Amino acid sequence: xxxxxxxxxxxxxxxxxxxxxxxxxxxxxxRGMLKIKHVPEQLLDVTITPVLFVLMFTYMFGxxxxxxxxxxxxxxxxxxxxxxxxxxxxxxGVSLNTDVTKGxxxxxxxxxxxxxxxxxxxxxxxxxxYLVGATVILVLGVAMGYRPEAGAPGVVAAVALVLVFAFGxxxxxxxxxxxxxxxxxxxNAGFMSIFPLTFLSNVFVRPETLPGWLxxxxxxxxxxxxxxxxxxxxxxxxDAGEIGIVLAAAAGLAAVFAPLTTWLYRRKT
Amino acid sequence: MRDSxxxxxxxxxxxxxxxxxxxxxxxxxxxxGSVYGVLxxxxxGKTTTIRMLATLIRPDxxxxxxxxxxxxxxxxxxxxxxxxxxxxxxxxxxxTGRENLVLLGRLLGYSRAQAKARAGDxxxxxGLADAAGRLxxxxxxxxxxxxxxxxxxxxxxxLMFLDEPTTGLDPRSRNQVWRIIRxxxxxxxxxxxxxxYLDEADQxxxxxxxxxxxxxxAEGTSAQLKASVGSAALHVRLHDPARRGEAEGLLAQALxxxxxxxxxxxxxxxxxSDTGRAVGAFAELSRAGIEVADFSLGQxxxxxxxxxxxxxxxEERAEEExxxxxx
Ligand SMILES: Nc1ncnc2c1ncn2[C@@H]1O[C@H](COP(=O)(O)OP(=O)(O)O)[C@@H](O)[C@H]1O
Ligand SMILES: [Mg+2]
Numbered sequence: 001x002x003x004x005x006x007x008x009x010x011x012x013x014x015x016x017x018x019x020x021x022x023x024x025x026x027x028x029x030x031r032g033m034l035k036i037k038h039v040p041e042q043l044l045d046v047t048i049t050p051v052l053f054v055l056m057f058t059y060m061f062g063x064x065x066x067x068x069x070x071x072x073x074x075x076x077x078x079x080x081x082x083x084x085x086x087x088x089x090x091x092x093g094v095s096l097n098t099d100v101t102k103g104x105x106x107x108x109x110x111x112x113x114x115x116x117x118x119x120x121x122x123x124x125x126x127x128x129x130y131l132v133g134a135t136v137i138l139v140l141g142v143a144m145g146y147r148p149e150a151g152a153p154g155v156v157a158a159v160a161l162v163l164v165f166a167f168g169x170x171x172x173x174x175x176x177x178x179x180x181x182x183x184x185x186x187x188n189a190g191f192m193s194i195f196p197l198t199f200l201s202n203v204f205v206r207p208e209t210l211p212g213w214l215x216x217x218x219x220x221x222x223x224x225x226x227x228x229x230x231x232x233x234x235x236x237x238x239d240a241g242e243i244g245i246v247l248a249a250a251a252g253l254a255a256v257f258a259p260l261t262t263w264l265y266r267r268k269t
Numbered sequence: 270m271r272d273s274x275x276x277x278x279x280x281x282x283x284x285x286x287x288x289x290x291x292x293x294x295x296x297x298x299x300x301x302g303s304v305y306g307v308l309x310x311x312x313x314g315k316t317t318t319i320r321m322l323a324t325l326i327r328p329d330x331x332x333x334x335x336x337x338x339x340x341x342x343x344x345x346x347x348x349x350x351x352x353x354x355x356x357x358x359x360x361x362x363x364x365t366g367r368e369n370l371v372l373l374g375r376l377l378g379y380s381r382a383q384a385k386a387r388a389g390d391x392x393x394x395x396g397l398a399d400a401a402g403r404l405x406x407x408x409x410x411x412x413x414x415x416x417x418x419x420x421x422x423x424x425x426x427x428l429m430f431l432d433e434p435t436t437g438l439d440p441r442s443r444n445q446v447w448r449i450i451r452x453x454x455x456x457x458x459x460x461x462x463x464x465x466y467l468d469e470a471d472q473x474x475x476x477x478x479x480x481x482x483x484x485x486x487a488e489g490t491s492a493q494l495k496a497s498v499g500s501a502a503l504h505v506r507l508h509d510p511a512r513r514g515e516a517e518g519l520l521a522q523a524l525x526x527x528x529x530x531x532x533x534x535x536x537x538x539x540x541x542s543d544t545g546r547a548v549g550a551f552a553e554l555s556r557a558g559i560e561v562a563d564f565s566l567g568q569x570x571x572x573x574x575x576x577x578x579x580x581x582x583x584e585e586r587a588e589e590e591x592x593x594x595x596x
Contacts, residue, residue: 006449009394010456013387013425016378018349027375035363038404103357107420110323111376112349 021114025121032125035095043129046091047136050084054140057204065205070145077141078158078230079203082223084133085162086169086198090190092126093173096261097186100178100268109266116262123170130166134159150236158233161246165226168250171257178264202227222249274337276301276428276459277322281331284317291317293483294331299461299476304454306474307463314483315463316356319430322461323353336427352426356433356463358413359420362406366397366416369405373423391419395449411442418449422458429453431462435469447472471495479578487578494578501567503539503547508560510535516559523550535562 019027036042054076057065062072096119099105108118138155148155173190180186200214201223207215218224222245229242277299284292292314299305307315320326322333324344332339338346353359360369367388374384392401395415405413414434421429431450435443450473454460464470470477471491479487479494487494495501503524507516513535517528520539524546529538541547547566554561 006394006452007455009390010422010425010452012390013422015349015424016383019376019378024376027372030375031361031364031368031372034368038363038365102362103355103359104361106320106323106325106353106355106357107359107373108376109325110348110351110353111373112345113376 018112021117024113024117025124028118028121029124030121032095032122033128036125036128042091043132046088046129047084047133049087050080050133050137051140053083054080054137054144058144061204073141073144073146075206075231076204077137077146078234079201079227080141081134081137081158082162082227082230083198083203084137085130085166086194086223087191088126088129088133089166089170090173090187090194091129092123092170093175093177093186093190094183095126096122096174096177097180097183100265105265105268115266116258119174119258119261119265123167123174126170127163127167130163131159134162148234150234150238154234154236154238157238158230161229161233161243162226165222165246165250168253171254171261174261175257175264178261178268197221197223222246225249274301275299275334276303277305277333277335277461279318279322279331279333282318282321282328282333283330284314284321284326284328290483292321292328295480295483295485297333297478297485299459301459302454302457303475304450304460304462304473306470306477307461307480308465308467308470308477309463309480310465313480315480316432317483318480319353319432319461319463323351323430324348325353350426351428351430352421352424353430354417354421354432354434356436358405358417360405360413360417363404365402365404366392366408366412367401369416369420370423373420377424379423387423391423395419396445409442411438411445414438414442414446415449418446422453425456426458428459428461431460433463433465436465443469467494501541503541504536504565504567505539505554505561506533506536506563508535508562512559513537515557516554519553519557519559520550523553 054073057076057080058069058073062069062076066072066075099122105118138159148158150157173186176189177186180189201218201221203223207218207224210218225242225245226249229239229246232239232242275298277297279295279297282292282295282297283290295314295318297305297307297318307318309315317326321328322335322340324340324347327341332341334340335347336350338350340347360366361372364372370388370391371381371384374387375381379387388401389398392398395418397412397416397419400408400412405416408416418431418434421431434450435446438446447469450460450462460473462469462473474491476488476490477494478485503520505516505520507513517537520537521528524539524541524543526539526541529540544566551561551564
């Protein structure tokens with residue numbers, strides 16, 4: 001650390017024009033991806049559970065529920081794909097909570113950038129995680145004998161729809177991430193809500209087989225609509241109505257919880 | 270005082286957290302181009318004050334202008350001109366040193382290529398080039414602090430807030446940080462730093478505000494503050510504590526100053542900064558056959574400054590109130 005480069009480095013920092021909202025957001029998305037690259041262990045937690053579910057449900061209950069494991073896998077896999085990605089959204093809240101307890105957020109908040117940029121960027125960066133979760137399940141499914149009737153285009157469309165819904169839902173967990181005290185609290189609260197919602201849906205069984213009151217709940221559960229829409233897309237029978245409901249639900253979640261998270265982030269002391 | 274416009278002007282800043290009045294009516298006037306030290310013990314309200322000035326929290330009452338802009342009404346304008354190095358390291362531990370600086374360059378508006386070039390220059394200048402590709406969580410405290418300061422000057426700020434920049438650093442790292450701060454000031458940046466060490470404020474700051482319980486209890490140059498405490502102290506430790514009484518008499522006489530007992534029974538403490546007389550006093554001791562194990566002539570500690578200041582301000586306040594009544 002000699003005096004000369006120090007002096008010239010200090011002198012060289014001319015101030016450019018502040019970045020656009022888009023490039024600030026992309027810079028934060030890049031940060032999120034770097035974190036995944038440096039701490040890949042994070043991905044393990046969220047992929048192992050859905051993998052275990054596919055294996056367990058297909059081979060243990062497949063015969064009992066659907067008559068054969070092959071037929072059950074064909075029914076189950078789109079639902080597990082949804083579950084796998086939605087579980088991952090909880091981590092958006094966990095990592096935001098981890099972030100705000102550290103000094104680095106002070107620096108971000110003292111930069112002249114668009115206010116929602118750190119948050120939108122982080123959620124965008126998380127899409128890498130969502131994609132990894134989706135890919136693991138798809139590869140495993142195909143290896144076990146799952147065949148999407150709609151082929152690759154159907155799968156791509158289905159994954160895209162799941163990602164859009166995941167973006168909406170992740171704002172719910174970032175809000176939790178701002179409100180709760182520790183990353184663990186966010187994790188517990190997140191899974192305590194996402195677990196029952198996923199089970200009380202049509203991921204594992206056809207709702208017709210359920211008692212009436214439960215069937216009614218499963219019918220209004222947005223996750224059921226997402227699963228139905230994804231099954232339609234992958235099975236070659238896309239249902240515009242279901243897709244519309246999913247897009248509306250995603251937009252609704254984002255419209256309420258994205259501004260709320262941003263407001264909480266700015267006010268955090 | 271210099272006639273450059275004030276870089277920071279704060280009046281009556283107050284911030285409470287629940288029942289705690291963390292900052293309780295702070296006024297500050299910081300001249301542009303200077304280094305201003307905010308000195309106080311843990312919990313005095315230094316961080317809260319700095320966070321209000323850096324627009325991170327809103328004051329409950331009072332107002333502040335930083336580089337001419339109101340910290341509440343014109344927070345964005347303030348943010349464009351200042352940077353903050355927080356007490357917690359404000360760098361991202363899960364990224365490498367280089368990635369941290371490139372990210373900030375991008376967030377400040379540099380193109381990707383410019384941001385990379387700037388990061389490279391700063392890493393080189395701060396002695397971090399070899400560690401540039403390592404995750405920050407593997408850095409030592411001194412390296413982290415240097416990266417933190419580098420992150421604050423990706424764009425050279427007009428005013429820089431440094432919250433306890435050397436707390437917890439080893440002496441070598443502390444010297445490096447001091448050099449960086451001096452280089453910054455030489456470039457014309459105004460610096461407001463907080464510290465718990467009188468020594469640090471003395472080394473770096475043109476003016477110092479001493480704060481306690483959220484209030485400024487003294488303000489002035491280092492020389493003025495020290496004069497208010499009295500002189501520095503000479504500590505002498507004897508080989509043989511039994512000869513302490515005798516040594517105290519000799520020292521008091523030779524230095525013409527009162528002696529104070531120390532918690533160590535072999536140590537004598539004398540308020541003086543007169544090195545010439547101190548040499549004479551040692552000669553007296555050796556003539557009397559009293560062996561000195563160790564000695565030091567040092568500045569008063571923050572504790573001593575504090576004791577003196579809080580005692581004095583109570584008296585002064587009583588006097589001022591008396592005058593106001595009289596006037
Ligand atoms: N976010 C907070 N919530 C509650 N109390 C706080 C908060 N921040 C600071 N305090 C309290 O305010 C007082 C001043 O704190 P601080 O400004 O951090 O002091 P310093 O930086 O001088 O150590 C302390 O008593 C501290 O406990
Ligand atoms: Mg502090």
